Amino acid sequence: MKPYKWHMLICTGSRCTEDGEAETLFKSLGEKLKARGLADGAQRVKRTRCRCFAICTEGPIVTIHPDGTWYNRVTPEVLDEILDQHLKGGEVLKAHVYHQAERLD
């Protein structure tokens, strides 16, 4: 596996979004990452679909690791903000945080 800086997980389970919005969001991610220089190199983001995070509310749910940030109600516009503000800018999008894990380091 190629090295990566962040791992982005998107729940595409049917209880999060009944109309497939999360799957559409996941499929859009490849181009969005490429456009921002986040698809390769030192800033690479690995992306993975998940079937359920066991919270099943207010999807689509997107998590960013190792930051431990869980975002909910992620629209295409919010996803753009996550990529630009959180991953490129280093600043968590507080208005859309569902849960923030504590860092242990």
Ligand code: FES
């Ligand atoms: S279906 Fe998405 S968290 Fe359960």
